[in-house]
Amino acid sequence: MRTVFSALTLLVARLPLPALSAAPTPAEAARIREDALKDDLAWDIAEGLTTEVGQRLAATEAEERARVWAVARLKALGFSKVRVEPFTMTRWTRGAERASIVAPFPQSLAVAALGGSSSTPPGGITAEVVAYPSLAAFQAADPAEAKGKIVFVSHAMTVTSDMNGYGTFSAVRREAPKLAAQRGAVAVLIRSVGTDYHRNPHTGAGAAGTGIAAGALALPDAEQLMRAVKRGKPVRMNLVLESRSEADMPSGNVIAEIPGSDPAAGTIVIGGHLDSWDLGTGAVDDAAGLAITTAAAKRIMAMGKPLRTIRLVWFGAEEPGLVGAAAYAKAHAGEKVAFAAESDAGAGRVLSFETSIREEALPAMQPLRQALVELGVTKGHGNGAAEGSDISVLARQGAPIIGLAQDMTRYFDLHHTPDDTLDKIDLGELRQNVAAWTLMLAFLANDRTELGPVAVSDK
């Protein structure tokens, strides 16, 4: 991209950074874009948080350290009203975990407990495996088959370029534990909801409240278990999935602001989530999202006071089920949300500009759409396609949503695995995200167009 526009780059490099006062002209947009494509702050935030804190499972001491880190960093960057909004929740932590085929082919398999999994008793559980190739096959099977068994559901995810497949494929993580518990299984294993072939299982929420020990096998191990089962002899497994749940533990949202000139214009809520699963260092999920949105906000701050207040939220406890988002919505009930936007889909390039706003506001998006084209961002998939995880709580209350949808082709290789580490972030792609977010905020933070409220469908 950058070489194609090098002539323009040379031109705009001599211009001062535009003041944030009206819709940027094409030359101003180019200046904002080219400047953001040299951003170092996003990398520094992702590198710092993943190195100096590492994993930060919700409501643990590590997430607490992450909040301390975040407050110090956001204050140092010059944001206003930097604070923690605390809440309490049930903390789930994992202990020892092992899976092994005992007979007929003794060997270990790579396993990780799903979030909220019950703990197996001392020594684990040893039982025969009953295997199903998909969630539908498990649902359709004779319920009596599962009684006293370790249920294994080998529901396979396929690669897609966006978030579309996740809902379809991750259903197994919630439904299989629930159904296995109902049918009297002693434990349940799923094929990881993921697309890589490394010995790194994908954890994720789904087992809380089911009362059953639930784990995910890495893809090579899921296929190994299926091969063993297909030999036709009874397969017995030993499964150790130790875990602990503790009520009323502290977590919190970290919040920072750029005050706007007109409080009545509503608040722009942007951010990602500070907590991570415990297996990796939460680099693409979601240090990257914090880094991108914070770097973009900092760039806006440098351009002067925006019309609308920009509130940066580093949500706590997203992974166990949007606990921080619910606490935020409760604490800020009744406030006017100009729009909400979230970066929680990795560190891949922004591919499309999406909206879930009032139809009447769509024409006002046109200059921004045009400016984003030069970053390789397409016009998107129709109004209503913008979505998010933490901000879904606000969306359900009618808040308009803006989305910068990323390339997710390889995201589910890393998602919720030990492999979610800093090395998976590409600096060039991260900078393209910062540029897209900065442009988006530059256009929309000073525009008075009302983007909401949005009629809430039942989808």
Place this chain on the structure above:
Amino acid sequence: MRTVFSALTLLVARLPLPALSAAPTPAEAARIREDALKDDLAWDIAEGLTTEVGQRLAATEAEERARVWAVARLKALGFSKVRVEPFTMTRWTRGAERASIVAPFPQSLAVAALGGSSSTPPGGITAEVVAYPSLAAFQAADPAEAKGKIVFVSHAMTVTSDMNGYGTFSAVRREAPKLAAQRGAVAVLIRSVGTDYHRNPHTGAGAAGTGIAAGALALPDAEQLMRAVKRGKPVRMNLVLESRSEADMPSGNVIAEIPGSDPAAGTIVIGGHLDSWDLGTGAVDDAAGLAITTAAAKRIMAMGKPLRTIRLVWFGAEEPGLVGAAAYAKAHAGEKVAFAAESDAGAGRVLSFETSIREEALPAMQPLRQALVELGVTKGHGNGAAEGSDISVLARQGAPIIGLAQDMTRYFDLHHTPDDTLDKIDLGELRQNVAAWTLMLAFLANDRTELGPVAVSDK
């Protein structure tokens, strides 16, 4: 390849499989090649061994099960004189292993003990880290620095297409433990000798006899530790690397033969190794090599009695240091080796035909070289370039060596890691190997050219 030669394929598909009696004609070679490119036996062997046995660490009960599996399978395939040639050795097994930064940035790192590592005491070792960017930097440093510390050597491997880099880069696995022990370090960690960025450390031999606990960090973790160290504050780690060494444990080589018509013509020794490291299922290292060589030998058997005896050796205990190869050389001392060839470089395509034979025999290789070109196999890197791991013991005694060198570009992503599993083998590439090996044996098993002895250099 196959589409390019489809006309020829149609032609030769109607011919009977050639009898093995003289150098194959081009049409016969094409028939052998096309037939082998449909091979299913190699996949069945790799799939069976990795599924029904899995990992098979040297001198363990699992390696014993692998020998039983191997004998049954080789007998069923119709090989002659199928037997185990037993030997005893020191068995090394791993126990619990954990690495964590205690301060200033508490977090876990992915670690695996190196083969032969000493065991840490109960509770592990907690000490300050002294880090070096390379083996040379460690060697050049003040010896006093290491005293009482955990030495970390972040010696980085780069990707090459062949075996060339392995010697250079794996030196750290042997030299770092030795030097760390000499300098009074309490433990030693290396950056894994590997090229992937997954949280799967690469184990491997190197620590035996050093008396120090030695482990490898996965690449993301090695870089994480370096980032922590570069912050400038003392980094303290806790390291648990439990292991056990037991003398006089049973292992063995599994041997099968195709008797030749002329015992005086010498024996062709081919094969790979049956043992594996314990982290993966030993699919590319080295079920693939056993599968390829055995499938090729089986094809030769179907063509009739060769001039030279073909001896298939599934070596035991290669990984801890060619223990099976040494036992083989001792048990078969004085026998005439027509040539030795080994498949122990993964399941990637054969890229080149290599030799380490008497110069006078090189012209006799020409028809074979020509036949291999149609499989995409190049002429190689000059006489002397053929080498092997187990067969290096025979090579040092003057045995001629034939090599079918494979594409190893991605081999060190998997080598000695948990990721070495069946899914990493590509059926098409495996079949190309079988075709190359079958052609090689078809040409050379009936050729009376003396390929050796070869002058033994000191290299």
